[in-house]
Amino acid sequence: MNHSIKSGLRQITKSRNGYTIIEAIIAIAVCGFGLAIILGLYGMAIKTEMVSKNIFEQSVEINSIADEINLSLKETSTESLAERVTRVLNSKYPDYRLxxxxxxxxxxxxKLEISHQGQNSLDKRFHIKVFWRPNE
Known part of the structure; x- marks a missing residue:
């Protein structure tokens, strides 16, 4: 009985010497599909990184504007709030307007509404809240 098992295995291994063309085509298709998914995710990651970088840069700039406005409001002056904000924007941030x-x-x-004309001619609006006690 041991002899018949060995001869059966020899027949199975001898009958399958290589891959068929169908198996090769299926393997190439599966690899291509996987590669296409990976490259698509890579492209999405690059776009997401660019958008988040723009949002971060604009957020830093808006926070800088808010800090500059708050500093100017601590100074004693006869200017109104709108005049002070306009002075800050004109001196350091010419792309922004009150x-x-x-x-x-x-x-x-x-509440201050400040606009910025960005890329693609889109007008972006930002809101900043400040405390200000007018000189009486």
Whole structure:
């Protein structure tokens, strides 16, 4: 009985000497599909990185503008709030402009609407809240 098992294995191994063309085509298709998915994810990662970099840079710039405005409001002056904000924007941030100053429901709290003309001619608007006590 031991002899018949060995001869059966020899027949199986001898009958399969290599891959068929169908198996090779399927293997190439599976590898190509996997590679296409990986490259697609890589492209998406690059786009996401570029968008997040732009958002971060703009966030840093807006925070710098808010800090500059708050510093200018601590100085004593006869200028109005809009004049002070416009002076800060014109001196260091010429791409930004003050659109609106509105008083919030709290005492001495003002909301500034600042716009920036970005790429593709899109007008982006930002809101900054500041405390300001006008000279009386």
């Amino acid at each position: 659109e609106e100053v509105s008083k919030d429901s709290y005492i001495n709290l003002y």
